[in-house]
Structures are given as structure tokens and as C-alpha cells.
Amino acid sequence: MPRELTAPLRPRPSRLEGLDRAAPVWIVAAAALLLLMLLPLAWLGYLSVSGERGFTLAHYARVFTDPRFQKALWNTVVLAFWSGLLSLALGAPMAWLTARTDLPGKRIIRGLTLASFVTPPFLGAFAWVMLAGPNAGYLNKLYRGLTGAEEPLLNIFSMPGLIFVVALYTFPYVYIMIVNTLELIASDLEEAASILGANRLWVAVTVTLPMVAPAILSGFILSVLQALALFGSPAILALPAGFHTITTQIWALFQYPPKVEMAAAFSVPLLLATALLLFLQKRLLGRRGYAAVGGKGAQRRQIPLGLWRQPALLACLAVMACAIFLPYGILAKAAFSRAWAQPLTWDNLTLGNWSFTFLSISTQTAIVNTLELGILTACVGAGLAALLAYITNRQLIVGHQVLGFLALAPVVIPGVVLAVGLFIAYTRPPFLLYGTLWILFLAYLTKEMPVGYSQSDATFRGIHPELEEAGRILGAGRLRVLREITAPLARSGIIATWCFIFIGVIRELSASILLFTPNTKVMSVVIFDLKEEGQFGAIAVLGLFMLAVTFVTVVLMQTVLGRDVLGARPSGGAG
């Protein structure tokens, strides 16, 4: 997550030293970032208050008074709050169990959380339609078969259903926050409390809990943010049930004739809510005044679970069954079935979905587009992020703090909102980019910048300027130092950034859905299109392909980093 933007206490190199031959590079990077961010947002704001006769607040008035929009607002609040809470209920205990106890199979649980983290939420939603559709859903059929009941056990097309599915793919945010904090806390205090006679539960509640409280709250806020920005899951689960969230409502406003001004006005509250929440979260993390947190090398003793070992493991596996095993299983089955709702008998077995999907020209185009965009955005994004992080870490130009802020700022822009802004900005002169892959590229680049920047920032903070200074003293120019000293040291960090951005792009739906044209379709959009015709088989095939690409990337990243990806904190970017 975003670090504090105040200048670190480090001797400030003289500014003149920074203004060498490389100065234009820094300035161009800064200008690009400024343009990238500000143009769409400025247009968004402008259009939201422009009527036929100049300035008007009518669009805002309608957003808050039209019962349809009010309902969408309220639904979003309900969804975000409860899925945040549920994420907490799932993520926090699991984090404690894997970080602090002798739970068996901790590595596996951690790996599965990672799998859940990189699963596009809309794919999870699809899978859950097949699992818990009230009538044809597998789990409901099973339940009816076992109990003879008439009524379904689960109805995924409902607010609780939506909350459940969203939480399944946002709880990793809570998990990561808390695990990372728990691993920094020394167990001395806990042990002290034990020695003084407190039992384990009491220790957990009175000692551990307060220390991780900021992480818990901030994990909660992160998952609320994810839920706010999601488009795919509500589109798949809420629309059939007859209700909108803000994101789906904004999308609906683009039906012909598009009401772009209304969409802009509706985007602003979402933007503000996101900004406010992130601000809160930063305050929480910034105020981390617990001396015990952040200590290195302290001994951490595992808490024995005793009789609870097996039940705790089962509970963790149950969550993973919901997030990973069942959804992936049903996708795999649907991929090979003629009719997804029928049992997988020889009659129902087919490879037709695979040939239909991969031989279709529009799918092929989409796969090529997605991979092109993924690679391009990852390369440019990782490069730009590294450059920016280098500038801000080495304080190379005046106002480097602003740069850092700008790089992190898109984290407050939900994908749909960004898309509305880009749509407005680039469908008119001077920048006519709509209809080209470039508009998607810009969307992805902007959206992934916070992830890329915080990743790169961490990388450069780990490389001490002393090494560079040594190089400079021996007479090398800054660029040569960068090439021969800094770059090799930063390499694995930059590759990790590349992978993060690539994964983010591959699964992106919420911005793409407003920005694509037939020639510039991407995989997530094709999946969404196929849904409108109920082509579950093809969706499953494409979804599994997308997951495969993602996992290959994750494995690559793990190999490069030589450590668990979850060690790095994620930020931003809902699918």
C-alpha cells in the first residue's frame, strides 16, 4: 500500500547533482504521468456539471433523487460493507492460523489464498452461477437429492449470494494485510502475558488483537474498496436478480442513446467514496505506533492448537473449497460438457467447446489483443514505475513527492470510472483513441500504475544509495550508474512488477467493458459477451485459459523472486 509521502530522513543530495543529462527523461516521465491521470479526470468532472446551457448540477441532483439511482447507491453500500465484513471474518482467522499456530498444511493454505487472489472475480461469479443457481445449481441439486426438499438451499442471484461470492475473492486482501503484520510482531509480549497466567484466548484478545487492529481495519477497508469497484460479479449475479450497483448502473447508462453526463455524475460519488476510504486507511496505517510491530528477527513461537488443529484445518479448507476447488471443478466440467447442467456422461462429453472457442475468429482476436496489451502495458508500466520510483527515492527533481502521489492516485479511481473518463477524453479531438487498442492501453497503464509504483518503490528502497554514490565518486555518470549498478540490483523487483501488471491486465473487465470496440475486444469482454448468450461451455474454456496464463505468470514470478508473492502487499485494481 501507499507509503507516507513525507520525505524520508535521508541526507538530501544536491539538486544540481540530479540535473544532469538525464533530466529530460525524468521530466518526460513526469509529464506523461500527469497527462495520463489528469486528462480523463478533468473531462469527467467537466462533463458531470455541463448541461446544454452551460454549468449545471442537474445531473448530480438526479443521481441523488432518482429512486433508481438511489437504489443502486444503496445496494453498493450494502454490498461493500457486508462483503468487507465477510472478508474479514474469513481472512483474519486464517491469517492468524497460518502465521501463528501449528496449523498443518500452512503452506498449502497460503498457496490457495494466492490462487484465490489471482482468480478474476467475474470467473468466480460464473462458476457460482453453475454451483448455486437456485434451480440448476449443482449444490442445490445435491441438496434436493439428499433431503428431498423443494426449496433451494442457496440462491446465488441475490444480495447475500453476491456478497458471498465477492468476499470469496476479496478476503485475500485482508489475509495479506494481517499475515504481513503478524509476521512482524514479536511474540515476546504474548509470551509475557502467558507467563503472567493468561490463557491463549485471552492473550490473543488482549495482546495480539490490539497490535494487529490497524491491519485488520485497513484490510477491511481494502476489501470494501474492491467490492465498490467491482463490475463483473454484480453484472453476473445482481442483474438477473433485478438490481443494480453503481458500476452496473454506470454501464447501463451507456446504452443507446448514451447518457454520458449522467454516467460522469454517477462516477464522481464512487470516486469520492474510494478516495475517502483510502485516506482513512492510510491514516490508520500511518499511525502505527506500536513499538512491537516492525521488529526484525524476533522469535516467534507457534501457538499449539491442540485438539483444534484438525477442525481449524477443515474450516480453512472449506473456505478454499468455496473459493477454489468447487469453482474450478465446475468450470472444468462445463468446459467438457455439451450441456453444463447435465451429468458428465459419455453422451454429454465433448471437445466442441474448445474448438468452438479457439477456432472462433473473435476469440482469437481477443486472445491476441489481451496478450499484446498485457505485455505492452507490463513493459511500459514496469519501466515507467521503475523510473518514477527511482526519481522519488533519489529525490531527483523538484516536486518528486507530487510524482509519487500521482503514481499512487489512480488507486482511488475504480475501473468503470476511469473508463468513463477515458471514454470522454479520447472520443473527441485532439485525442481520438477510441476504437484503438491504445485507449485500453492507457486505461490499463493508469489503473496498474499504483501497483507497479508501490512494487518498484519497495524495490528501490531496498537498494541503498551508497552503492550508487560510490559509483559516482569513481566518476561514472548517473545513467551509467543506473545501468551498471542500480538496474542489476533492481532486476528481480522489476520483473515482479512486470508480472503484477501483466496479471492485472489479463483479467481486467470493469474498464474494458466500456472501452472496447469489436476489433479491440479482450478476453474478459468476450467472456462477458458469451454470458449474454448463455454459452457456458465456451466461457469455461476461455476462463480456464485465462487462469492458466495467470498461473504461469505467478509461477514465473515466484521463481524470479524466490519467495511467496503474497509477501508483497497488493493494492488497487478490482476486476
Add this chain to the structure above:
Amino acid sequence: MRVVRLRQRSVAPILLCLAVLAAPAPAAAQDARVEAAKKEGKVVWYTSLALTSAEKVAKLFEAAYPGIKVEVQRTGSQRILQRVMQELQANIKNVDVIHTSDAGHYVFLKDKKLLMKYTPAGVDRFASSFKDKDGYHYGLRATVNVIAYNTKAVSAAEAPRTWKDLLDPKWKGKLVTAHPGYSGVIATHVLALVHLHGWDYFKQLAQSKPMLVQSAVDPSGVVASGERTVAVNGGDYTFYQIKKKGNPVEIVFPKEGVPLVISPTAIATFAPHPNAARLFTDFIFSREVQQVLADTEGLYTGHPEVTYPADRPKLSELKLLLVDPEELEKRNEEIKTRFVEFFGA
């Protein structure tokens, strides 16, 4: 043999004359057309025809004219119009042939002078309801809106027979409807039923909390899977196709009448591949393709010589509810808004 030879002998001179007089010219013209189209290399087809059907048509064309690709972009009617207009606004000229199921779109597009005047070969013999009097667009296919149910879950005896039967509270949580904000077939359906039973019908229907899907193709899959047991609308060809594949789906043609949806096709004035577009348009109106649409895809067509499978009702046997395209175009916004008001999204 003798007879044949005789006939040949008597016919041959005439044929020869005809060939000398007429044949070379059209053949050459045809060759030139095909050459021009080949140079363009492809035709971009925005279509609301169900994806599998659309791809079948595209493959037939590609087989008939090797070297010319058909780029199928299938989505709902309303979104096709949205895309065409959005792309134009951004100065993108991408689409050649526009095919939707909302006849109102063609009133709108013609009005905006976005349609190229073109009369496909042989289309003059089509039924009049399939022809634009000014020659800008023609009905490629027709479907009727029907009720359908899952035969495993609903017996023939208890199945709904009329549109009004669907209002029975016993269907609560068991219905699925497609969306007029996405599908032209459904927009037509809604308007036709508003004429028949008033908006109140939909208000009451909404009480049963139907599952909302987007495309008129989608209800067939939902009913086949058993996720909902009764579809309150949808193009009958989609149910026919899924039933043919062995799914437990039965179609009901309500006796109050079935909304007839004639889906026009037209070439855009700004078509980037105009020759390929004309060739493609001629091709899809040819007897062969129209027959394929009727045979395997379960559609109705305006072609006078097309025959229909024995298990399809004749259009003349059905009471058809017709919708005036002008009215559909004028009331499109109202249809969408009220539908959302009743059904929630």
C-alpha cells in the same frame, strides 16, 4: 434416354442463344464484383443473430467465396446500434453490414442517412413485410416470440398456454425473461404485448420476480439447464435449436398471438468494404442460405420458395402480432425505462 436427348436437342439452341446474349455479360460482371470484393478481403457483419447461427452463415459465405473473410460481431440489437453510433461519433468506420432485430433501428438509421440503398438480387419476390419500400433494408429472417418450458420440470398439462397464464403466482421464482434494453426481439415483444394487454401485464409479470437475462437467445439455455422452468419470451428459433439438440424444452405458441419479429439487414453508407458487403448481402438472401436458415436454424424467411421443416408451424397457422417500426423507434426509450421500472434492472 431418347426423351432426354430430344429435350436437349430442342432446348439446346435456345440455351445457346441465351448464353450468347445474356450469360457472358453477367458472368463477367459477377467476376468483377467478386474480384473487387476479394480485393477488400473481408466484410464486417454486426449481427444480432444467435452466435452459432451467425457463424454458420459466415462459414457458408467463406466457402462460397474463398479469400473473403466474414468478421462476425454478434451482440444484442440495442448494443449494435449503440456501437454503430458510438463508433461514428469517434469517426471510426468499421461496420459494413448491420443486422438487428429492432425494426425501429432502420427507421432511425435511414433517417440519419446512414444506410446505403441496395436491393439484393431476387429480393423483389419477397413478401412485402420483408421489404423497405425505398430499398434501403430487407428482412433477412423472422422469428416469433414464444413461451417455452422445461419438460422435466413442467408437465404439458400444467404448462402455460397463454401470455396471461404466465401471471399465475404459481410461477413465482420460476420464470426467465430477456431484456428489451439489450434485445430487439424482446423490445418488439414488449411493445406487441403492451398493445395486447397493456403495461399492467408487465407490472403483474414482474411480481413473479423473473430472472433477467440479456439476449433473446439466453432464455433457451436457462430453461434447458432447468435454472428456470418457464421462459416468458425469446425468439422461437433459439428454443427450436436447443430442443433439436436433445434438451427437454417445449415451445408454446400462445393463442392470443405471437409477436412477429422481422430482422432487417442493411449496408452502411460508410462501409469500408462496400463490394464485399454487397456480395455478402446478395448471398444471405439467396435461396440456399435462406433455406439453411429455415432448416437448421429454425428461422422464418421472406423467400417465397423456402420450405420449412415439418415440425415447425407455418407462419400462416399462427396469429401474428405485428409492430409498426416507426412506433417501435419512437417508444424504444419508454419501453426500456418502464421495463426497468417494473423489473428492477
